[in-house]
Amino acid sequence: MKKKASPPENRLSSGVSGLDEVLHGGLIPGRAYLVRGGPGAGKTTLGLHFLAAGAAAGENVLFITLGEPVEQVRRNAERLGFDLTAIHFLDLTPSSEFFTEVESYDIFSPAEVERVPLTEKIVQAVETHQPRRVFLDAMTQFRYLASDPYQFRQQVLSFLRFLTDRGAAILFTSESSPEAPDDDLQFMADGIIHLNYAPEGRTLNVTKMRGSGFIPGNHNFTLGASGMTVYPRLIPEAVHRPFSADQISSGVPELDELLGGGIERGTITLLSGPSGAGKTTLGMQFMKEAAGRGERSVVYTFEEEVEIILRRCDAVNIPARAMLEKGTLDIVKVEPLQYTPGEFAQLVRRDVEQKGTRLVMLDSVSGYKLSLRGQNLTAELHAVSKYLQNMGVVVLLVSEVSEITGDFRPTDENISYLGDNIVFLRYLEINGQLRKAIGVLKKRLSNFERTLREIEITRYGIKVGEPLSNLRGILSGTPEWVKPENDHG
């Protein structure tokens, strides 16, 4: 059902949920991977996941720390629920006695004095434990033990060779700053994972993976109570589910006529209109009909509370509560700033791929953009919609326009290109009365009526009238009646 390469053999799981998917299956043994990121970016957490996954699989794993003392690493790891019993530690951090007891020297450089004992310790630990996974935190510490950049490069390369020749997969971190960039390490690594921190949320991206593909771009990730979770970016082309593009009915015959039969599966429909025109109700109408066929729908509401939507459905004869009980409907309230786009996409994927959802409504587009933390939200919305489209889901995007009347605009969001279908609701002033009309502006897969129809939302449900063919200037909001010419006779 999903087009995804099965993980090639002998890949090592990174231990982080979602990261293996980004890395097309995991890390390759005998390779060295660089994890970059500022302070607090999650480098050590990623390393702990990597080692814990190996330990759980019965592999020998080794944690070499040059910065953070082992006790501190242990405390933090236990707080995140890692089982460290099977992880070997090599602590190369200076003890507190270094400060008080060991006299400083200046006759030789630290590179000459410290390197040999340090190397001996590492070689000894590797020979003893024969690790299959090594996490080294942080490689940049070795820079201070090298007399010049050339020496550093040679030392790191030979060190990595020493480990990879023994078949180990290495994850090493770097601390980079403008004063001491780590470009050299990036050239030496077989793969690079960047951990970025931005106020909108944490992201991860891969820029290099020798011998493997990876999902490009920024993936959201979180550092939570149980460690790191990666939300792979949705690549709509990468997932596909065969489906028949049959039309689904709204359950209102006049509305279906207007739509040339209904809306097709695997299309994106923009429901646009001013506030209070009935966009959400219109979407719910399609879901009511889908529930009758036993299909499941989900509404993601970014603005209204679930109870309000339910009450409004009660008032217009849409049995939303019963649908909720039967499981043919789910209404998910997305709180402001609760999710990054990646997390939200993951939520949608679960609803579609695990729960078999066939209709998805996002209420509304502007709410989506306001509620999610991130940049380029239009592109993210595009990705989610295209993904749903590929999965054969009927996508309903609710888009509010601010003008009640006046010159016609399909949406305020510049997303009309995204819609395969654009259905708009409009207020009309006819003979001093405020009335509502519904029309179709665009429909990619079928013909549709070019005239508007009057729409009323009553306690019996949505009522759509006959085509308003005798009105002129409808798009201006203040139409006039025109007498049919053949009436003159």
Added chain:
Amino acid sequence: MVEIPVRPAILTLDRNPRNLELLGQFLQRAGYQVFPAASLTDFCRALNETPAPRLALLDVSGFNAEIWAACEDLNRRAIPFLVILPCANADLQQAGLAHGARSVLLKPLAGRELLNLIRALL
């Protein structure tokens, strides 16, 4: 009878005990006998008691002008010596050479270069 090669004796002077220790370890690894001194008094004693010292290394950090007297002493005994300076200082460099140092070295020392220099002097 095979003659056992005698390891050349080197006198070292440094105020900083850690420096003295590291320098000693380094020279011993390279195959020399080391006679360390942390003060001028110790150095004079070592100079008198050591059988046939071949070379002396003097780190001037932390000493006053009295160290030049030790240099003159070494000159009189025709023992070559190297002066080690904490930083580039033209006056000290000049003074070291004027008092007979074969060369003036700056800290931190590069191990390989130091060995090459010692071999050239012995």
